[in-house]
Amino acid sequence: MSDGTGYWNTVGAAKTYSHPFELAWLGEPSPTARVIDYGCGSGRLTAVLYDAGWTGVEGVDIAPAAIDRARTLAPGPAFHVLDRPPRLRYADGEVDAVLLVAVLTCLPSDDDQRRLVEELHRVLRPGGVLCVSDYPLQEDRRNLDRYERSAARYGTYGVFTTGDGAVCRHHDPAWFDTLLGGFAITRTRRVPVRTMNGHPATAVQFRAVKPVTALQG
Numbered sequence: 001m002s003d004g005t006g007y008w009n010t011v012g013a014a015k016t017y018s019h020p021f022e023l024a025w026l027g028e029p030s031p032t033a034r035v036i037d038y039g040c041g042s043g044r045l046t047a048v049l050y051d052a053g054w055t056g057v058e059g060v061d062i063a064p065a066a067i068d069r070a071r072t073l074a075p076g077p078a079f080h081v082l083d084r085p086p087r088l089r090y091a092d093g094e095v096d097a098v099l100l101v102a103v104l105t106c107l108p109s110d111d112d113q114r115r116l117v118e119e120l121h122r123v124l125r126p127g128g129v130l131c132v133s134d135y136p137l138q139e140d141r142r143n144l145d146r147y148e149r150s151a152a153r154y155g156t157y158g159v160f161t162t163g164d165g166a167v168c169r170h171h172d173p174a175w176f177d178t179l180l181g182g183f184a185i186t187r188t189r190r191v192p193v194r195t196m197n198g199h200p201a202t203a204v205q206f207r208a209v210k211p212v213t214a215l216q217g
Helices: 044-051 064-071 110-124 141-156 173-179
Strands: 035-038 056-063 078-081 095-101 124-134 157-160 168-169 184-194 200-209
Touching: 035 044, 035 173, 044 056, 044 064, 044 095, 056 064, 064 078, 095 110, 110 124, 110 173, 141 157, 168 200
Parallel strands: 035 056, 035 095, 056 078, 095 124
Antiparallel strands: 124 200, 157 168, 184 200
């Protein structure tokens, strides 16, 4: 899995992220529910869930430096480094909910994104919830210019390199439909956010439910 660990364990580990999260999408807080904040970074949302009563939440990330920071900033929740991303240490259907917030943008490859979503689908129980927040293609001139500059280099329109060296992706909205095809989308909204480098942007958020009659395999 091409996860860009070098960047996320150095420059990226110190970034600030601002995507909001709608707690109501998870339902009533439960201390017994197993919730995974996948790609938790410094643990901002992990801590929000923990403080709201979701004390079974766990933050996981590929970057040891980010996990170290999370443990310092949020001493309550459990945090773990992913040593074989995207593989999680849970059996099929053991997890009640997963947060995937500004993670797909860090995985520019279609195949890497598919493998990640397949793994999250595997560990979620039937009826479990996947909450996604990520970037669709933006419409401002700055982004349009860098999409055009980078299209030939990366082979996917919307993939680009940030000024400090991260390879990121903004997505054709149709790709989200394809990627989340194994889930039932029950909520969608667009929200204003700031990127990790402080630029205004629009994010799209999905509440996706693993069907109770989901096909296996």
